[in-house]
Amino acid sequence: MARTQRSGALLDELGEPDGIPLYRHVYRRIREQVLTGSLASGTRLPSTRTLATDAGISRKTAEEAYAQLETEGYVVRRGGSGTFVAEVSTRRRREIRLAGRRTLSARGRAIAATTACVEPSEVRAFGAGLPALDAFPFDVWQRLLARRARQLDARSLVYGDPAGFPALREAIAAYVASSRGVNCDASQVVVVSSSQQALDLSARLLLDPGDEAWLEDPFYPGARAAFLAAGARAAAIPIDDDGIDVAHGVRVAPNARVAYVTPSHQYPLGVTTTLERRLALLEWARRSGAWVVEDDYDGEFRYDGRPVASIQGLDRAGRVLYVGTFTKVLYPSLRLGYVILPPDLVRAFVNARTQIDGHPSTLMQSVTADFLSEGHFAAHVRRMRSLYRARRDVLLEAAEPLRDRLTFPTTHAGLRATGIFSGPGPLRSLAKPSRGSAVSGAFMKAMIANDVSGTLVDDHAIAARAARVGLEVAPLSRYCIDVKRSGLVLGYAGLSPAAIRAGMATLAEVLW
Numbered sequence: 001m002a003r004t005q006r007s008g009a010l011l012d013e014l015g016e017p018d019g020i021p022l023y024r025h026v027y028r029r030i031r032e033q034v035l036t037g038s039l040a041s042g043t044r045l046p047s048t049r050t051l052a053t054d055a056g057i058s059r060k061t062a063e064e065a066y067a068q069l070e071t072e073g074y075v076v077r078r079g080g081s082g083t084f085v086a087e088v089s090t091r092r093r094r095e096i097r098l099a100g101r102r103t104l105s106a107r108g109r110a111i112a113a114t115t116a117c118v119e120p121s122e123v124r125a126f127g128a129g130l131p132a133l134d135a136f137p138f139d140v141w142q143r144l145l146a147r148r149a150r151q152l153d154a155r156s157l158v159y160g161d162p163a164g165f166p167a168l169r170e171a172i173a174a175y176v177a178s179s180r181g182v183n184c185d186a187s188q189v190v191v192v193s194s195s196q197q198a199l200d201l202s203a204r205l206l207l208d209p210g211d212e213a214w215l216e217d218p219f220y221p222g223a224r225a226a227f228l229a230a231g232a233r234a235a236a237i238p239i240d241d242d243g244i245d246v247a248h249g250v251r252v253a254p255n256a257r258v259a260y261v262t263p264s265h266q267y268p269l270g271v272t273t274t275l276e277r278r279l280a281l282l283e284w285a286r287r288s289g290a291w292v293v294e295d296d297y298d299g300e301f302r303y304d305g306r307p308v309a310s311i312q313g314l315d316r317a318g319r320v321l322y323v324g325t326f327t328k329v330l331y332p333s334l335r336l337g338y339v340i341l342p343p344d345l346v347r348a349f350v351n352a353r354t355q356i357d358g359h360p361s362t363l364m365q366s367v368t369a370d371f372l373s374e375g376h377f378a379a380h381v382r383r384m385r386s387l388y389r390a391r392r393d394v395l396l397e398a399a400e401p402l403r404d405r406l407t408f409p410t411t412h413a414g415l416r417a418t419g420i421f422s423g424p425g426p427l428r429s430l431a432k433p434s435r436g437s438a439v440s441g442a443f444m445k446a447m448i449a450n451d452v453s454g455t456l457v458d459d460h461a462i463a464a465r466a467a468r469v470g471l472e473v474a475p476l477s478r479y480c481i482d483v484k485r486s487g488l489v490l491g492y493a494g495l496s497p498a499a500i501r502a503g504m505a506t507l508a509e510v511l512w
Ligand SMILES: Cc1ncc(COP(=O)(O)O)c(C=O)c1O
Pocket: 119, 129, 193, 194, 195, 196, 197, 220, 222, 262, 267, 295, 297, 324, 325, 326, 327, 332, 336, 337
């Protein structure tokens, strides 16, 4: 039986919010107690109604504080049974406590308290997101690298252009214009070390502490981390069959400064945002003066249907920042990405870039520029697209025997597939989709197929069982905020057909 915390004790001497929004003050007070261990894991917190009455705050403030605690993983909310203190490891408690004692800034504490995604560093079923590194064209890459290395002289050792190696900026502009419908010239391209750096720069430059930012629900952890580190509040905007529910966003967070979206291939559901929604998003951004950060992290890999052009290419008001990365199309340790900016933002981004680290290695930028401009990149993408399509087919075939339990509604693109639980399994009580959340369409029906009594398959428990037999599967509920879903995110592009089949067979044993 969970211990229930009285709200009086929880917010003894609430104190002054000290210039920050009241909900954030409440959130910090509770978070402190979770981190110091004075609120033990599993403790049930008072309902928002009780907390509001006892602490003399509004229910909305209590609700926002709990929502933030949940988003950051300090509490777990179970529809019907309440809000509970989550497991926070002793090591993490100590790290955060020490960071606090060494008097980090408020921003520093926000950074220390958030974690982005930790991508796998080895290839194993079904570690999410790695490309087929065994199929990388090492011979061509080594030849280009050797050629550039031979050309090194004293002039090439000085600082480079902080906006990026000029030939690479040109090559990127030509590539995104022709293959992703992006409307730009090289002067709008800033080369960064990763899309994560582009998100971090966007959050630093476009958001003030307390500002709201739209985050897709389910969300990409890297984006959430960048927003929270900037002190912003994440407004969860549900994803349905048509992509991000713009009307919901306009209802709940009309004044948000930024909307982060993955419209080509939503992370992690895989949905493609329709043209109508893209236009609605742009219209809202134009009217409200918000920025749209479009993360096109794997838009190259579409296997069925026609490729979808970028939102940036539809934008006539200069509100879109288009983010791309070479992590998926080349390899993660290259650490190169780019952001295509509205012209009036370029100077600020280049300045911010200079203050952080200058620029990525000129040598590697020049090799990448040659790879693109000499046609190797286009050939590599074509080869990988057909390889990944074949691997996707193997995955779906191997998943056939599981179809009563796990279905894959959106597998038309990308390096991962998200399976949705649709049968009986270890259940845990979760909140129903929140009021006003869109849950229409076949995709969403699959999502909540087994959610007949407010319960969903416990995907965390399944992921933990899978880990014990050597499989790496990410529980979908990990990425969910308001609309609760249960499933598994499986990376497959980097795996051989044999590894995919063997992994699926092991997963089947875990599920039965
Ligand atoms: C949505 C999304 N954006 C970006 C990336 C890649 O990021 P980076 O360029 O920071 O390596 C990933 C990696 O998995 C991703 O899932």
